[in-house]
Amino acid sequence: MANRRRDPRGHWILLLLGGFILAAGLLLQGYAHGAVGESPQHDHTGGGAAPAAATDGGPVLNLSGERPQSVRMPPRTIALTFDDGPDPRWTPQILDVLRRHRAHATFFVVGARAADHPGLVRRALREGNEIGSHTYTHIDMAGSPAWRIRLELGLTQRALAGAAGVHTRLLRMPYSSLTAEMSAPEYRAAREAARLGYLLVSTDRDTDDWRRPGVARIVQAATPRNGAGAVVMMHDAGGDRAQTVRALDTLLTGLSAKGYRFTTLSAATRLPAADVSASTTAKVTGTALVDGQRAAGWLAGAFATLFAVAAVLTGLRLLALPIFARVHVRRIRRERRRRARPWLAAGTTPPPVSVIVPAYNEQAGLAATVRSLVRTDYPAPIEVIIVDDGSTDDTPLIGHRLAQEFAHVELVRRPNGGKPAALNTGIARARYDILVLVDGDTVFQPDTIGRLVGQLADPAVGAVSGNTKVANRKGLIGRWQHIEYVIGFNLDRRMFDVLECMPTVPGAIGAFRRRALAAAGGLSTDTLAEDTDLTMAICRAGWRVVYEETAIAWTEAPSSLRQLWRQRYRWCYGTLQSMWKHKRSLVEGGRSGRFGRRCLPYLTIFQVVLPLFAPVVDIFACYGLIFLDPLTVAASWLAFAGAQALASMYALRLDGERLRTLWVLPLQQVVYRQLMYLVVIQSLATAMLGARLRWHVIRRTGTFSGEDPLPAQANV
Template sequence: MHRHVRLREPRQHWALLSLVLAVLVGVLLLQGYVERSWSDLSPAPPEPGGETPPGHKRDGRLLADSEPVVDLSGARPGAAAMPAGTIALTFDDGPDPRWTPQILEVLRRHQARATFFVLGSKVAAHPQLTRQIVAEGHELGSHSYTHPDLSRVPTWQRGLELSLTQKAIAGATGHHTRLLRPPYASVPSAMTAPEYETARALSRDGYLIVLANRDTKDWSGRTPEQIVAAATPRGRQGAVVLVHDSGGDRGATVTAVDHLLTRLDAAGYQFTTVSDGVGLPATSLPATRPQRLAGLTLVGAQLVGHVLAAGLTVALGIAGALTLVRVVLLVGVARLHARRARRARRKWRRQLQQRRRVMRLTFPAVSVVVPAYNEAAGIAATVRSLVAARYPGRVEVIVVDDGSTDGTGHIAARLRLPGVTVIRQANAGKPSALNTGIARARSGILILVDGDTVFEPHTIERLVRSFADPRVGAVSGNTKVGNRRGLLGRWQHIEYVIGFNLDRRMFDVWACMPTVPGAIGAFRRDALASVGGISDDTLAEDTDLTMAICRAGWRVVYEEKARAWTEAPSSLRQLWRQRYRWCYGTLQSMWKHRRALIERGQAGKLGRRGLTYLALFQVALPLLAPAVDVFALYGLVFGEPARVLAVWLGFLLVQVLAGAYALRLDGERLRPLWSLPLQQVVYRQLMYLVVIQSVVTALLGAPLRWHAMRRQGTFARREPLAMP
């Protein structure tokens, strides 16, 4: 039932899409790792001298008499101290965009130099601030990338933390550093045995371990006076002073540093870097060009990750709002449609009772056109169901065999059913087959039916009665999934009932129906003539035709009681091909009829209501909706799993309630709803990818070939009335 044309299907963008997804996943993982670790810094790190962690044994004898600058690479520890009258102010956990500039301003006014032990993740987040630190004559040291306890993480993570920090510093400043202060390190005597062994390993890797003589514990809520007292050495002793320029509110620290510099300047103290104070050789080493490039890549990746995380948050909000708005709209309008439909059916029954004697005049003759391409598995069941229709008027059935190679036309002809005509033509595509059948039809009402569809006995009557209104040019029936026994079939059944049929109820109320499905649709011949018949401009000829009829001024309505059973794809590959063609064809139709947005009357309703709805909820929402799932996974790994799970379950509950209502409106059992959670995890993702690929293909302007769906003969094995 389609044109047997093989065009080259675009595949290059899959490689590009996979690469982009891999990069995005990578930067999100990096950002999540960073964000989770930054949250551990607030309000301040745990006190090194406080409670001993499990498995850690504090032994003050390890470095009890050691000076603060330690080299543990040899058999015996080497150490160095600041000379008398010399202070090395060291700032941990920065750079911070709020507090570090204030610290720099204080140092600048006092013409003092200091050493900043920076977190690589914050260097990557604020490279310009890092460069400012170096440009003003200060020194950089490593404080890891995300501030973990290096003595309690695996060796691979410890190496990753320090390597990433070096890359970030290289990307920001073009240099590496040999100085390292492990997170949570303090004075030498507070070092535990695991911390000592870790420091030895780091020394063997070429790092100089910088501890402190004076730990101000400024993170613990101390006042500026208390911080100054803790930082002031005894007599004329030199010291390495530990303070922080990030990790919480550092207002007291800024004030304390100013007071400390003022007091010790007057006492003749010199403030310098750790390296200059102890006379170390160069601890800042130039990075090679590849190292700088790797660093710039890391800085860029973290920036992209930050922007992406923020973008996901926005996308999550938009997608959530659109989802809720759609559910509210569909359910609310569906209730209105159901009331209108009940009133219309009661009115129809009263008219039948009044016109019982002239009933045959009430029902016009009907022509049913069945375009068929390789439908041998189901064509017999389709034709039999049409001939068996309980319709008082005359029904002719025209089967157009569009160049089938499986004997479809011969099967239909061998049935020898009354009122059935079989026409054979060379393969020219479904629009051509439909136009051929329409040209041979003799009735003013035409029903177009796919070759894999089975009608219920009263379907034709229920379709035709809507044409009592002379404004109606087309009627959409209710398509039901026949092969719904498997999980994939249940998912499609749910989609047809909850998605397609609720949408059609709303489009009917809003008078902007964009699609009469090819499986079951009735048309007034005058309406078809007004648009020039079936066009082959798009891959969704049913959507194109319906939009054209709306723009020609006709109303298109939905009759939920006119049911037809169709065979849905039985594999994910077939489903992908079908939905890809539908989605791409819908995009083509929307673009073709875009002028409806500015037209008046029925065309304007289609444009401003129907096309806007399609653009928001069938294009934009599927493009944004993956953000919900990505953000959920992101939150489960790096955020608050309980909160994320609660939000996801909330959205699922809303969908379940809407689904239950839709199934009830259609007279269906609620049992398939058990598969809805699985549908959200697997099936929905497939539909999102279909929309994404369709949009990418449309933007690239690539051609798309027709895809044949292999039929299983669902209705050849059972009677229509036995269907669920």
């Protein structure tokens, strides 16, 4: 047996940690730029007006004492203020105009945007301007609870510490304007900020430049009357600010000629500098916030791209599979049946067949499997070889009884060596050149062998894949697997058949020429997916591998999540091993190269890469429902679900299955699909860590242990 090292477990801790970091990053990105931030303004007029002592004063308010104190601008002194930035397009242009006129201004920055563009904050300070707070996400402070106000202002201070190493004492509340228009709720919010040490700044001249009224009207609104000083409100972000840039240049040119000076609020009012150096601890935490938010922004952009790519690829697959299935139904199947007709015609003797049944602890279903084989209506001689691979239950006893009951059934016993070794033993023992390989938990219909062997009438065909169906489909797990077999496996096989690049003849049902098996070197123990490894080797040896959907085998699928995990883990890990083993087919010529270039990229994209990143896509979809446009995200998901439902309906119809099974499809997308994603992640982690996965034995429940070996669904 292979090395029985324990499966690696430490990577689950890394996976959970990575998932937590991704979720935290997206939450930060969503808070900074999504629906939680940028709160709409509420109407606060019904809450009454602020005290007259606050509304009758100047635009700079100190509310930390019992009575409000305010400061006005000196004559011919203008404090230009810009809200909502920094913006990577408009803030640099405004800074250029200020520098050209040797003027300074106060920028009330949104903390999230300062974290996104720290270089602009540093440039503004370096050129003699000052920075104020405009909250972290531009919230309506008057409509926010005290904890949210403290959070927003604290995050903005950390962003400024991380971006430029400073804190600020100035605050302009979003959606506020003239001091005289302050409402009672705004006053309460301002008092909360004052307790944290902020000076509240409103305005004397609101230019309404965000409405883009025209350069002349912006200049007119910003110009004080009769030589008075003023705090002028403009915006350097939040939309097209081309008019603001031109108006600023006109305003500076005209009023400078009239003796006005343009400076910061602190300098104009002779207050202490608003920007003070942050502590080392604040700089460290601020840098972490800035770097984390910028990384989260990059992640969100990458996830959005990944989401779009995954949606396109999945959509193309859902579109392509039914098209190839239609081609298979109309052309390929008709041609195959015509070639098989000489073997199936009356009076024509088809070739004899050897059926190999490897069995390890298959006491629950072995009798049903063998009885279904001997009850075949195949007209030529067959032999059934049961290979007991060192079973520890009653499998040898049951095999012995079957060999005594049926003359053409033989039991071969060997020490436990794995399924590939058991199959090779049976193949060496077989007398005939056509071999059918059957798992010990599988039941054939009477016509299955004939339909399989009929495709071998074409001398170019080296192997035939049958149609595996789930017998125990009554429970939810069984129904999920039933849909997966019909849609995920058999639709794919129709496409692979048309493209002549079949990667797997399933161990449950397959027919082979002995010469094709010999050309492939027999079954190998190099991988845990011996059926995939063998099929790829046959394709590389120049043989065609085809799919016969009417050759039906009923198999017992895992009945618990634990058993399902073990089976799919082995399948996925073995498939990865097989793909790596046969990677040279990508550069080979002839049929081998055609197989490699068609099959391996498809498997890599749809069975490795997309499942690997699918959890990230799902996380981003949840992120989109909360922080982006939920209708767009929901519509995308419903469109995907609808396309998959249509493809599923077509697949079920092709296989003669009832459509009522589709009721479990939505739940399958939410639960079962995620389980399969984790299987791929676990398999890749196992492969990358160099661990050797042990063979996982699936416990049988005896689905076929009754009198009739065929399940009731065989008549569907």
